[in-house]
Amino acid sequence: MFDYDYYLRKSKMPLIWCPGCGDGIILKSLIRAIHKNGFTKDNVVMVSGIGCSSRLTGYVDFNTLHTTHGRAITFATGIKLAKPHLNVIVITGDGDATSIGGNHYIHAARRNIDLTVILFNNQIYGMTGGQVSPTTPSGKKATTAPYGSSENIFNISGLAIAAGAPFVARTTVANPVQVERYINLALQKKGFSVVEVMTPCPTTFGRRNKAGAGVDMLKWQKEHSVTIKSAEKMSPLELDESIVTGIFVDIEKPECRTEYQKVIDQFKS
Amino acid sequence: MNKNSNNVKILSGNEACAQAALAVGVRFFAGYPITPSSEIAEVLAGELPKNNGVFIQMEDELASIGAIIGASLTGVKAMTATSGPGFSLMQENIGYAIMAEIPCVIVNVMRGGPSTGLPTLPSQGDIMQARWGTHGDHQIIALAPFSVREVFDMTIRAFNLSEKYRTPVILLLDEIIGHVNEKVIFPADNEFEIINRPNPESKDNYLPYQETASDIPPMANFGSCYRYHVTGLAHDETGFPTNNAEKINQLLQRLERKIVKHTDDIVEVEEYLLNDAEIGIIAYGSAARSARHAVKLARNAGIKTGMLRLKTIWPFAEKQIRDFSDKVKLWIVPELNMGQIAHEVEWAVRGKVPVYKYNKVNGEPINPEEILNCIKDKINV
Numbered sequence A: 001m002f003d004y005d006y007y008l009r010k011s012k013m014p015l016i017w018c019p020g021c022g023d024g025i026i027l028k029s030l031i032r033a034i035h036k037n038g039f040t041k042d043n044v045v046m047v048s049g050i051g052c053s054s055r056l057t058g059y060v061d062f063n064t065l066h067t068t069h070g071r072a073i074t075f076a077t078g079i080k081l082a083k084p085h086l087n088v089i090v091i092t093g094d095g096d097a098t099s100i101g102g103n104h105y106i107h108a109a110r111r112n113i114d115l116t117v118i119l120f121n122n123q124i125y126g127m128t129g130g131q132v133s134p135t136t137p138s139g140k141k142a143t144t145a146p147y148g149s150s151e152n153i154f155n156i157s158g159l160a161i162a163a164g165a166p167f168v169a170r171t172t173v174a175n176p177v178q179v180e181r182y183i184n185l186a187l188q189k190k191g192f193s194v195v196e197v198m199t200p201c202p203t204t205f206g207r208r209n210k211a212g213a214g215v216d217m218l219k220w221q222k223e224h225s226v227t228i229k230s231a232e233k234m235s236p237l238e239l240d241e242s243i244v245t246g247i248f249v250d251i252e253k254p255e256c257r258t259e260y261q262k263v264i265d266q267f268k269s
Numbered sequence B: 001m002n003k004n005s006n007n008v009k010i011l012s013g014n015e016a017c018a019q020a021a022l023a024v025g026v027r028f029f030a031g032y033p034i035t036p037s038s039e040i041a042e043v044l045a046g047e048l049p050k051n052n053g054v055f056i057q058m059e060d061e062l063a064s065i066g067a068i069i070g071a072s073l074t075g076v077k078a079m080t081a082t083s084g085p086g087f088s089l090m091q092e093n094i095g096y097a098i099m100a101e102i103p104c105v106i107v108n109v110m111r112g113g114p115s116t117g118l119p120t121l122p123s124q125g126d127i128m129q130a131r132w133g134t135h136g137d138h139q140i141i142a143l144a145p146f147s148v149r150e151v152f153d154m155t156i157r158a159f160n161l162s163e164k165y166r167t168p169v170i171l172l173l174d175e176i177i178g179h180v181n182e183k184v185i186f187p188a189d190n191e192f193e194i195i196n197r198p199n200p201e202s203k204d205n206y207l208p209y210q211e212t213a214s215d216i217p218p219m220a221n222f223g224s225c226y227r228y229h230v231t232g233l234a235h236d237e238t239g240f241p242t243n244n245a246e247k248i249n250q251l252l253q254r255l256e257r258k259i260v261k262h263t264d265d266i267v268e269v270e271e272y273l274l275n276d277a278e279i280g281i282i283a284y285g286s287a288a289r290s291a292r293h294a295v296k297l298a299r300n301a302g303i304k305t306g307m308l309r310l311k312t313i314w315p316f317a318e319k320q321i322r323d324f325s326d327k328v329k330l331w332i333v334p335e336l337n338m339g340q341i342a343h344e345v346e347w348a349v350r351g352k353v354p355v356y357k358y359n360k361v362n363g364e365p366i367n368p369e370e371i372l373n374c375i376k377d378k379i380n381v
């Protein structure tokens, strides 16, 4: 049996997450991936914003920083620039990273700073009770979109790809092995890496949109996940009803802190 | 930088700020360009990598303040510099630095507002934003230099206070102070004190927000084998969030106390010809330059005038003002705003003597003759 307890702050439990919430699956997968990478706990810094997902940092035995809404990537950037030897992981939600914090998200990707972003996409604002998010599919209901959202959504992975991130992958909590594997690869990547994990929020999204309980939503994820390859043959209409999973980008490119070190080294006699 | 003593240079206030930051050990700067502060970033962009430090231009001021807090948490002295509009954007995370007790210095080279206002013209309009810009009850330290040499000294002091009290410190320059060029004799590196944050003595039972006699808990560098949790939520001594009323109160009262009880250490004023003065002027920053000259003009005209110059804006020099209110017959408070400090002065004076405002918000500096005329007007000479 894998020893999760070694990485957890058991005294801080129970978790604030609801029964059926997908976030716990990501937590466990993340811990396994960190373990596989052989990072020491002292060398891991985990930075989160504000939201249900961002409360994760309170439960893990690393250097943990729970910041302000949308700003986790900025704090993480300061930490990585100041202490490049640390493994800096960002925990953030869809609202946190792409609504209030959208500018930081794309700029960190553009800059290519060595952060690993685990983006919990539940397509809703969980913490504040189910308001509409930039990822709430059009037509789906939220407390602030009682007649269904009239807007288009952000493709979160697509944003990171367009902004230049060297590692971008999407998966779902219905496939924890893949979550672990993608996080593992993201941690290894020297550069800005994003793992977008689709995670159900039965309490706010599920109930209002009649998607059922946590298990029903997991089942939906499983049934509607398609690989990048099969997605290529699908119509836009079919794609609207699917989750495209897989590794979209995995390339090497210069990382900003490494490049800056070259500037510093120039002045060392 | 200036390894040789008695280094003489002609520098602007903004340049002096950057040089002092290097001298006090700043090794991280994150900022977003804005007039009239950009020279601070420009100097540090060139100098920091030479000193094994890091400079980064972030995507906005929200990001800049986040980055400096993150860097500081790891034990590196960090700062940013901005002006009114950017200072507004930083407010939420200034509150975070207060709550999580993370040292950092925010330089605000004030320009006219509100909004985009007067990008290239002086103002002292952010006095109250510095005090109350972030939400919730809190204490803040803000300093206001009035010469290039004092910018140097106060930049060092800003860091010392920030490190000592584990709190963000605001350095309020204005467009005049930031851009004026003056000949400055810089102190040698051993001629000023450098204070660093209190570090914990041992890893055992480390409580990041411990109640201590000084009210300032020792701070472990993030990523240095102390694994702890930092949050902007109300937290207990362990650093983890709490809803316990007693613990919440304990934290908020300590944060208040750690500044208030050290007011005497933090507040600095300069008394200029005040001892026999009948007319007292209270001024700070660029307005104090004109006021100083006005004091001389008034004395030449036979009017016993003096100035109490506020070097520390927040906490407020209430005690000093109240003491001198027993000696002067009236106060005149010239400011490049609508009277932000004058209201505080009135409160400190508590009706003992009249307090007259002299304000300008049109982007022009206050000149000494205007203050002299105000003095004459008030005493009906």
Ligand SMILES: Cc1ncc(C[n+]2csc(CCOP(=O)(O)OP(=O)(O)O)c2C)c(N)n1
Binding pocket: A050, A051, A052, A053, A054, A069, A092, A093, A094, A095, A096, A097, A120, A122, A124, A125, A126, A127, A128, A133
């Ligand atoms: C500046 C600011 N605005 C608004 C909020 C309120 N707020 C807290 S969490 C949140 C949304 C969280 O949604 P998401 O990032 O998707 O995370 P989730 O809770 O769904 O995991 C909002 C709007 C806040 N804390 N700070």
Ligand code: SF4
Binding pocket: A016, A017, A018, A020, A021, A022, A023, A052, A053, A122, A126, A127, A200, A201, A202, A203, A204
């Ligand atoms: S509200 Fe939704 S996202 Fe938040 S803990 Fe509950 S199920 Fe999870």
